[in-house]
Amino acid sequence: MEYFEEELNEAVSPNGQCFDHTCLSLYILAFLEFQVPIHDLPILSLLHDAFLSIPHFTSIMVDDERGVKRWKQVEVKLEEHIIEPKFIGAGISDDSYDNHFAEYISKILMENISPTKPLWQVHVIKYPTRNAAGTLVFKFHHAIGDGYSLMGVILSSLQRADDTSLPLSFPSLKSSSKPKNISRFMKRMSRLLSTPFSFVSEFGWSLLKSTLVEDDETPIRSGVEAVEFRPVKLSNVAFSMDHIKEIKSNLGVTINDAISGIIFYGIRLYMQNMDYRSRALNSTALVIANTRKVKDYKRVQDMFKTGKGDWGNQITYYHVSVPKLQDIPISNPLQFVRKAHISINRKKSSYAPRLITKLLRMKNKLEGPEALAKYIHGTMRKSSLLISNVAGPIEQMAWANHPIEGFFFTLAGIPQSMVITIISYMGMLRVTIATEEGFIDEQKLMQYLNNAFEIIHHESIAKENISKWNKFCKCNLVKKK
Structure with a gap:
């Protein structure tokens, strides 16, 4: 009409x-x-x-x-x-x-x-x-x-829930940690020197993944047409934020790096169990990122009255390869965190996600929203899974004096066999996985994710592993120089 x-x-x-x-x-x-x-x-x-x-x-x-x-x-x-x-x-x-x-x-x-x-x-x-x-x-x-x-x-x-007169508080949406001056200088120099090559390679790879290069069919990707219309099952697993922060602190990475490494390791263990050959097949995660330059959430009234356009859909994406068990020995799970750390840092520092945003806007302007929808659909379908994360409240919430024990979210309509959403709430990190019913064994997948978390947490607090990790980081910094 x-x-x-x-x-x-x-x-x-x-x-x-x-x-x-x-x-x-x-x-x-x-x-x-x-x-x-x-x-x-x-x-x-x-x-x-x-x-x-x-x-x-x-x-x-x-x-x-x-x-x-x-x-x-x-x-x-x-x-x-x-x-x-x-x-x-x-x-x-x-x-x-x-x-x-x-x-x-x-x-x-x-x-x-x-x-x-x-x-x-x-x-x-x-x-x-x-x-x-x-x-x-x-x-x-x-x-x-x-x-x-x-x-x-x-x-x-x-x-x-504890005091309705106080506002809910949230973790900062931007990293608050400030490295030492020398470390910060070296990181800036490394980024400056590597940016041109990284920019071209990362943006070019993203274009290929969106248009020509499709992930292999594996135990987490059926590859069937119209998979978004097939029945879905939801499963949840919760990890202690204190333990995630231990991994973060001991390995010198971000919380996103830590949870990504855990998820990738658990997924590969599941894939190997279901089909040993899939340990070496290509799988890619499409990671959704917020493009707003904000440090904290705003109330709805503030989003609309500021005139800055904070409300709406201001998101982009980048591709992250799921490390292969063929390349990383199963006895070295911390390498999954390392791979996630390096890959995510490279994506962010390459400015490729910003250019992807500009590309999507240009495509919409020149070809219209239908062409853009088909492009995004193809980008999702050619990848194996999507990951989206949100920072939730630190304190317990209540609505009309009814306390809320759990809080999580998921996405529907994604043309993939697996969609992973992550939210923090009350000291726990809730990982929700929407899986294609009848294709993915969600109970076995949850078991492997739990195992991956326990193994990586245990390995990250072992003194000998921390020493090895620090030596690797120093060597990696020297190579970049």
Whole structure:
């Protein structure tokens, strides 16, 4: 349906437009696991206060007379956005509720939201599971905003469980560690000397991975067409942030490096177990990155009133090869962290992600959002997995005095057999994996991820390994010089 332009509001962002096409329709699902039953949670009034002041939560996407998608304000009937499923009669075990919960989540992961209403839903699941006394599942179309935007909604709506008068606090989105002057100088010189070659090689490789070079079919990549329409299973594993920080501190890397190394090691162990030949096959992770120059989250009101355009989809990506067990002995798991550290640093310092952002904007401007959607779809499909991470609150959250025990998110509509999302909350790092049902053994995969975490944590605190790691870092710095 077309509308005259004067009836409409702002244009949908380029990323938002490409996320709403027949070939690419993406959703974000956020899960709040409550510590107490939620039968008396005043959901209508809470959603009214949380969402209805945000323009994109009260608008639909329509085409103007030139075919450009724009946001159009509509009347919102909250009852149409709240869904309370009915499983079966009372008296069954929590394990049975878990099965019904898993089936229900798999179902809503596959469903699209009607474009005739604002593109969000809240699923109120009052049945207890092993992880929660009740669960709220928020489903947002990705056109509304990215993880940073939606975390702003959380920050604006929820309170601290221990003291509602205090604001929630979050880890800094930028590294706060400052290296010594000499180390910082050497890193800058190394970056300056290596940037031209690194820029060309990294950007060129990204173009090849998006257009011509496709990952091998492996136990984590089925390679089937339209994999995004196949049933999905969700699995979770949680790691102690204190232990992750120990790995970070002992090895002199970032938290992202540490968790990436753990994930890559666990994935390769799983692949080798399922098919020994896959230990040497090519697998690539598509890592999503925030392009905003911000240190902290902002409240929704601040995002809109600053005029800086902090709300929306301001993300890019870069490719990271999953290290092969053929290249790294299974007895040397810390090399997976080292490989992740070197690769991620090289991507960031090459400025290739910035040029990728410019390339996507140019493609949208010259060829339109449909061509951009096909390009992004192809980029995702040719890779083996996607990784997206968000920094969550440090303190326990509560909504209307209902404390929240667990918090995680996932993505739907990604044309891959495996999607990994990561969020920190209350001293734990929650890793959620959406896997193609019937193709990936999610229980065995979780087991290998847990094993990888335990092994890397143990190896990182061994004195002899720390000494070897420090010697390697010094040698690597000399080589760069």
